[in-house]
Amino acid sequence: MTTLSHIAVGAVIAKAALSGNNIQADPLTMYAVALLFSNIPDIDVFFFGIRRTIRENLNHRIQSFLHFPLFWLVIMILFELLTPQRIQQQVRPYEIVALFSLGVHFLMDTFGYHRGICWFGPFVKKQFSITRLVTEPKHSVIMVLDYSRSAIFKVELLLISGSLLFLLIKRG
Numbered sequence: 001m002t003t004l005s006h007i008a009v010g011a012v013i014a015k016a017a018l019s020g021n022n023i024q025a026d027p028l029t030m031y032a033v034a035l036l037f038s039n040i041p042d043i044d045v046f047f048f049g050i051r052r053t054i055r056e057n058l059n060h061r062i063q064s065f066l067h068f069p070l071f072w073l074v075i076m077i078l079f080e081l082l083t084p085q086r087i088q089q090q091v092r093p094y095e096i097v098a099l100f101s102l103g104v105h106f107l108m109d110t111f112g113y114h115r116g117i118c119w120f121g122p123f124v125k126k127q128f129s130i131t132r133l134v135t136e137p138k139h140s141v142i143m144v145l146d147y148s149r150s151a152i153f154k155v156e157l158l159l160i161s162g163s164l165l166f167l168l169i170k171r172g
């Protein structure tokens with residue numbers, strides 16, 4: 001799914017975490033963590049360069065380690081093993097929200113149109129998708145037009161609208 005959906009859902013995750021439980025967390029930090037980790041698998045696009053990504057039609061879902069769930073699993077295990085207990089306790093609410101945000105990002109991307117997600121990358125580069133994948137047009141403008149007519153795009157619009165509604169009416 002697109003960045004706008006990931007941002008909207010990230011904000012919902014932060015708000016739900018802050019209002020759902022009696023957790024000790026700074027709201028601004030919680031929003032920053034949720035928004036960052038809701039989008040961090042796609043952030044490599046900025047390293048590649050947006051123009052190069054479009055020109056060379058790079059598929060960061062296959063080419064970037066940031067988009068491999070197994071990479072984040074290793075990071076989480078290392079964090080648990082190497083970080084002192086005291087720091088772990090301090091950051092626990094943020095850690096849970098970060099992991100949840102990452103998981104939701106990968107789940108959302110599993111509903112693909114042109115591209116799926118390499119759940120077992122970098123070892124298996126097959127892209128998985130719950131929805132049927134359509135062959136990606138070579139030209140990026142045609143690709144965007146094609147996507148804007150898809151059912152997934154309509155689902156994204158609903159998701160963004162629902163998220164905005166939740167953010168507006170949910171107290172806390």
Ligand SMILES: [Zn+2]
Binds near residue numbers: 001041042105109
């Ligand atoms: Zn993604």
